[in-house]
Amino acid sequence: MSRKLDVRALANPSCPAPLASDRVVLAHGAGAGASARLLEACVFPHLDNPWLRERHDGAVLDLGTSRLAFTTDTFVVSPLEFPGGDIGSLAVHGTINDLAMCGARPLALSCAVVLEEGLPLETFERVMRGLAEAARRVDVPVVTGDTKVVERGKGDGIFINTSGVGLVAAGRDLRPGRVAPGDAILVSGPVGCHGAAVLSVREGLAFESEIRSDSEPLHDLVEALLEAVPTMSCLRDPSRGGVAAVLHEIARGAGAEIEFEDARVPVTDAVRSACELLGLDPLSLACEGRLVAFVAESEVGAALESLRSHPKGRAAVRIGTVRTGRPRVVVRTALGTRRLLPLPAGDPLPRIC
Amino acid sequence: MSRKLDVRALANPSCPAPLASDRVVLAHGAGAGASARLLEACVFPHLDNPWLRERHDGAVLDLGTSRLAFTTDTFVVSPLEFPGGDIGSLAVHGTINDLAMCGARPLALSCAVVLEEGLPLETFERVMRGLAEAARRVDVPVVTGDTKVVERGKGDGIFINTSGVGLVAAGRDLRPGRVAPGDAILVSGPVGCHGAAVLSVREGLAFESEIRSDSEPLHDLVEALLEAVPTMSCLRDPSRGGVAAVLHEIARGAGAEIEFEDARVPVTDAVRSACELLGLDPLSLACEGRLVAFVAESEVGAALESLRSHPKGRAAVRIGTVRTGRPRVVVRTALGTRRLLPLPAGDPLPRIC
Numbered sequence: 139m140s141r142k143l144d145v146r147a148l149a150n151p152s153c154p155a156p157l158a159s160d161r162v163v164l165a166h167g168a169g170a171g172a173s174a175r176l177l178e179a180c181v182f183p184h185l186d187n188p189w190l191r192e193r194h195d196g197a198v199l200d201l202g203t204s205r206l207a208f209t210t211d212t213f214v215v216s217p218l219e220f221p222g223g224d225i226g227s228l229a230v231h232g233t234i235n236d237l238a239m240c241g242a243r244p245l246a247l248s249c250a251v252v253l254e255e256g257l258p259l260e261t262f263e264r265v266m267r268g269l270a271e272a273a274r275r276v277d278v279p280v281v282t283g284d285t286k287v288v289e290r291g292k293g294d295g296i297f298i299n300t301s302g303v304g305l306v307a308a309g310r311d312l313r314p315g316r317v318a319p320g321d322a323i324l325v326s327g328p329v330g331c332h333g334a335a336v337l338s339v340r341e342g343l344a345f346e347s348e349i350r351s352d353s354e355p356l357h358d359l360v361e362a363l364l365e366a367v368p369t370m371s372c373l374r375d376p377s378r379g380g381v382a383a384v385l386h387e388i389a390r391g392a393g394a395e396i397e398f399e400d401a402r403v404p405v406t407d408a409v410r411s412a413c414e415l416l417g418l419d420p421l422s423l424a425c426e427g428r429l430v431a432f433v434a435e436s437e438v439g440a441a442l443e444s445l446r447s448h449p450k451g452r453a454a455v456r457i458g459t460v461r462t463g464r465p466r467v468v469v470r471t472a473l474g475t476r477r478l479l480p481l482p483a484g485d486p487l488p489r490i491c
Numbered sequence: 492m493s494r495k496l497d498v499r500a501l502a503n504p505s506c507p508a509p510l511a512s513d514r515v516v517l518a519h520g521a522g523a524g525a526s527a528r529l530l531e532a533c534v535f536p537h538l539d540n541p542w543l544r545e546r547h548d549g550a551v552l553d554l555g556t557s558r559l560a561f562t563t564d565t566f567v568v569s570p571l572e573f574p575g576g577d578i579g580s581l582a583v584h585g586t587i588n589d590l591a592m593c594g595a596r597p598l599a600l601s602c603a604v605v606l607e608e609g610l611p612l613e614t615f616e617r618v619m620r621g622l623a624e625a626a627r628r629v630d631v632p633v634v635t636g637d638t639k640v641v642e643r644g645k646g647d648g649i650f651i652n653t654s655g656v657g658l659v660a661a662g663r664d665l666r667p668g669r670v671a672p673g674d675a676i677l678v679s680g681p682v683g684c685h686g687a688a689v690l691s692v693r694e695g696l697a698f699e700s701e702i703r704s705d706s707e708p709l710h711d712l713v714e715a716l717l718e719a720v721p722t723m724s725c726l727r728d729p730s731r732g733g734v735a736a737v738l739h740e741i742a743r744g745a746g747a748e749i750e751f752e753d754a755r756v757p758v759t760d761a762v763r764s765a766c767e768l769l770g771l772d773p774l775s776l777a778c779e780g781r782l783v784a785f786v787a788e789s790e791v792g793a794a795l796e797s798l799r800s801h802p803k804g805r806a807a808v809r810i811g812t813v814r815t816g817r818p819r820v821v822v823r824t825a826l827g828t829r830r831l832l833p834l835p836a837g838d839p840l841p842r843i844c
Contacts, residue, residue: 164642166638166640167641181619203555210635248561255516262533266537271537281540281550281561285534286567287841288647301601303561
C-alpha cells in the first residue's frame with residue numbers, strides 16, 4: 139500500500155499543458171482523456187474488480203434469482219436551470235438513462251444533496267419539485283436521501299447525487315466488451331443539444347432559435363429497442379464528452395477500430411451554428427436524451443425501425459461501423475478521406491451535468 | 492404544482508433565530524431540528540412515498556424473491572483526515588452502517604466524488620486508498636462510480652457520495668415504526684468520539700489523550716446481534732446529531748415517550764473533558780461506529796450478551812426505556828428528577844460527516 143502516485147502517468151505527450159499538473163484541474167472532470175487518466179492514476183490502482191473493469195455506465199450484480207443494475211452520478215451543472223430542464227430533472231434523467239444503458243428496468247432512485255449556505259430556499263424547493271416531477275413521469279420512486287450543508291464559498295448552490303437500482307431481465311447482456319467487429323453504430327437523434335443549451339445560458343449567448351436541452355429519460359425507448367433486438371451488443375448515452383468520448387471508450391473496451399461518417403451524425407442547425415461561433419465540435423458536446431447503440435449488421439434494420447417508431451428515436455440513423463483493427467476512432471469525411479478522431483483532452487465545457 | 496414555499500414553516504417558535512431565514516443556513520445540515528424542518532418544507536411535499544415516510548437510514552425494496560436495502564450518504568467532513576480515519580474510510584463505514592441498520596448484509600457500494608480544482612492529486616489518491624482499504628476490510632466491492640470537478644472556490648477539496656445496496660434476510664423488519672412502549676434502549680459503546688475527534692483537529696485543540704474517531708463498520712456486530720435477537724424492533728447509528736437526534740427521531744416515529752438515564756450513557760473521560768471545554772453535549776456529538784438498539788424487555792439479556800461478546804460492543808449498556816406517552820424525550824438524572832431533552836436546533840458541529 140506504499141505505492142507512490144506517479145504524477146507523470148497523468149501527462150499525455152499529445153497534450154502536455156494542464157494535465158501534467160500534480161493538482162486537480164477542470165479537465166479531469168470533462169469525461170474524456172484527462173478524466174480517464176485521473177482514474178487510471180488515482181482510483182483504479184486501489185479499486186479494481188470485475189464490475190469496474192467493464193468501464194460501463196453502471197454495474198450489474200447477480201442476486202441469484204435476479205440481476206440488479208446499480209449506478210451513481212453526481213450532478214454539478216452550472217447554471218442550475220437551463221432551457222429544457224434543471225439540475226433536478228437532469229439528475230433523474232441521467233441516472234434513469236445509466237440504468238437503461240445497462241438494460242435495466244429502473245426500480246428506485248436515491249437523492250443526496252449538498253447545499254451551499256445562502257442558497258435561497260425557493261431555489262432548493264424549485265429544484266426538488268423538478269426532480270420529483272421527473273421521477274413521477276418515469277414512475278420511479280426516490281426512496282432514500284441525504285442532505286448536507288457546506289459554508290458559503292465551499293459549494294455552489296446545489297450538487298445532487300442520484301444513484302439508482304434496476305432489474306435486468308434474464309438474457310440481457312449489454313457491455314462494451316460485447317461490441318465486435320462488424321457491429322453497426324446507431325444514434326437515436328441529433329447530438330449536442332444539452333451541452334449547447336447549458337453553454338448558451340452560461341455565456342449569455344442568444345441564438346436565432348433557442349437551443350433546448352435534450353434531457354429526457356430513455357428507459358422506454360430502450361425497452362422497445364431491446365424487445366426488437368434482444369441481442370444488442372451495447373448501449374451508451376453520450377453525456378460528458380459527447381459521442382466522441384463514447385466512440386473512444388467503446389473502441390478501447392472492444393479492442394477494435396471504430397469508423398464513422400462525420401456527415402451522418404445528426405446535428406441541428408442551431409447547435410451547428412452555436413458550435414461554429416464558439417469553436418466547439420458537436421461530437422464532443424453532451425447529450426442527456428440520446429443513445430448510441432452497437433448492433434450486429436443483420437439487426438440494423440430491426441433496430442432502426444424500432445427506434446424510429448418511438449417518439450424519442452424518430453431521427454435515429456446509422457453513423458458507422460466497428461472494424462477489426464487496433465482501438466482507435468476513424469472519421470470518414472464526406473469526401474471519402476479518413477482521419478483519426480483525437481480523444482478530446484481538455485474541457486470544452488466544464489460542469490455540463 | 493404551484494404550491495408556494497411557506498418559509499414560516501421553517502421557523503420553530505422555540506428557536507426563532509437563524510432558522511426563520513429564507514436561505515439555507517448551516518444548521519439545516521446538522522441532522523437535528525432544522526434539518527427536519529428543511530425536509531418537511533422543501534422536500535417531502537414533493538417527494539412522498541412509503542419508503543421515505545419511514546424516515547429510516549435506508550429503504551427496503553421488495554424484489555419478490557428477495558428484499559433489497561438501498562441507502563445513500565454524501566460525506567463533506569472537514570478536515571478530510573482526522574485521528575482514526577479519513578473521508579474515504581468514513582464514507583465506506585457510514586454507508587455500510589446505514590445498510591446494517593436496515594438489517595441488510597451489504598452487497599456493493601458506489602463512489603461518486605466531487606473534486607475541487609487545485610486539490611493535490613496525492614490527497615485524492617490517499618483518500619481513495621483509505622476508501623478502498625475500508626471496502627476491502629468489509630469485503631464489499633465498490634462497483635460503480637463517478638468523478639466531477641468544480642472550479643476553485645466552488646467546492647472544498649473533496650466530497651464523496653457512497654450509496655449502497657444489500658440483501659435483507661427473510662423475516663427481518665427493523666423500522667422506527669416497530670418500536671413500542673416497553674422496549675429497552677441499548678447503546679453499543681461510548682458515544683461522541685467521532686465528533687470530538689473531528690472537532691479537536693478542526694479547532695487545533697490538544698487534549699491530554701488524543702481522541703480518535705470511532706469510525707468503524709458495524710455490519711458484523713449487527714449480524715451477531717440479529718442472530719441472537721431476531722425480533723429486534725429497530726437499530727439506528729447515531730451519526731449527525733448524535734444519540735439525542737436518534738432518540739427524538741424514534742420518539743416521533745414510534746409515537747411514544749422515550750426516557751433515558753443521563754448517567755448511564757457511556758462517554759469516555761477524554762470526550763467528556765472536550766465537551767466541557769467547548770460547551771457541547773456528548774449526546775449531540777456524532778458517532779460512526781456505535782449503534783442504538785430498541786428491543787423488547789424480555790430480550791434485553793440476550794441482546795446485551797450478544798453485543799458484549801463482540802469486540803465492537805464490549806461496552807454495551809442499557810440507557811433507557813420506551814414508554815406510553817406523547818412523542819418526547821425525557822432525561823432521568825442521577826438525582827431521580829425528570830426533564831425534557833430538547834431537540835438541538837442549531838449546529839454544534841457542522842460538516843462532521
